Amino acid sequence: MGVSDKPDRDSHRVAKYLMEAGFDVIPVNPKIDNFLGSKAYPNLLSIPLEKDIDVVNIFRKSSEVLPVVEEAIKIGAKVIWMQLGIINEEAAHMAKEAGIEVIMDKCIKIVHACEK
Secondary structure: OOOOOOOOOOOHHHHHHHHHOOOOOEOOOOOOEOOEEOOOOOOHHOOOOOOOOOEEEOOOOOHHHHHHHHHHHHHHEEEEEEEEOOOOOOHHHHHOOOOOOOOOOOOHHHHEEEEE
């Protein structure tokens, strides 16, 4: 959530890394139509229902996370991942109450690279 088509942005670099590592990345950003050849969606609710969403990786300001978590709950996401510097305790609590695992203030790219 919040992927950028600008190569100098962390959200671009992280999504590209995950794609190159073999993950099925579904780009979400209302301002772009595609990301590195993959169709981009304006929000989580617009992703076709036949796509299972395991992780919602959030690149938004901490104050903008709650609506993303509300959408993630509606689509049945399994994990909410808030990137480095992103912390929202209210959204985390809401997600946990819905049975969703929550990770805050960590970079998924760094964690994945360290576990390889």
